Amino acid sequence: xxxxxxxxxxxxxxxxxxxxxYDGIATSKGLDGWFTEGSSVDPRPGxxxxxxxxxxxxxxxxxxxxxxxxxxxxxxxxxxxWKPDTPDYYTTIEIDFxxxxxxxxxxxxxxxxxxxxxxxxxxxxxxxxxxxxLTLWKYYTEHGIRY
Numbered sequence: 421x422x423x424x425x426x427x428x429x430x431x432x433x434x435x436x437x438x439x440x441x442y443d444g445i446a447t448s449k450g451l452d453g454w455f456t457e458g459s460s461v462d463p464r465p466g467x468x469x470x471x472x473x474x475x476x477x478x479x480x481x482x483x484x485x486x487x488x489x490x491x492x493x494x495x496x497x498x499x500x501x502w503k504p505d506t507p508d509y510y511t512t513i514e515i516d517f518x519x520x521x522x523x524x525x526x527x528x529x530x531x532x533x534x535x536x537x538x539x540x541x542x543x544x545x546x547x548x549x550x551x552x553x554l555t556l557w558k559y560y561t562e563h564g565i566r567y
Contacts, residue, residue: 421509424539427531428547432554436561438495438517438524444557445515446498454560455553463492469500495519501532505542509534526554 434441444450446463451471458472469487476482488510491499495517501510511532518525528550533539559565 422535423531424533424535424543426543427529428543428550430526430528430550430554432526432558433520433523434526434558434561435523438519441524441526441557441561442495442498442517444561446492446494450560453564453566454556461489463489463494463498465489465491467492471502504533504546505538506534511546526557528554 444454446461446469448459448461451459451461456471457474457476460468460470460472462468467489469489471483471485471487473481473483485502487500487502489498489500490512491497491514497517498515499512501512503509504511509532511530514529516527518527530546530550533543
């Protein structure tokens with residue numbers, strides 16, 4: 421199946437050290453603080469991230485997503501995959517943490533969507549979703565605000 425030759429990209433500044441920001445996605449406690457409920461993370465290449473949602477958002481979603489972890493270097497880089505629209509394929513999410521004066525810039529990139537109507541719809545949804553997710557993650561890390 422042909423893939424969409426484009427990617428989702430976001431960057432945001434967080435007033436915290438790279439290790440603190442990293443822990444917001446690469447630990448169960450961090451994820452459950454701003455995004456999930458009951459998630460688990462084995463943060464190593466070959467490990468698994470399991471997103472779990474219970475009555476999440478306006479649609480009250482209860483779901484689970486198992487994601488293989490490809491790279492995990494605390495405070496530097498976290499790479500995992502998930503199945504955005506069908507069980508037939510994965511996309512890859514690459515997150516890099518750049519320490520700068522006063523905090524960290526989080527650089528996120530997702531790629532590998534199938535070039536199908538479902539793949540395009542998933543890419544559009546995830547593009548909006550990653551913007552919201554980075555905002556929630558930022559506010560949780562900086563202020564302890566839970567979704």
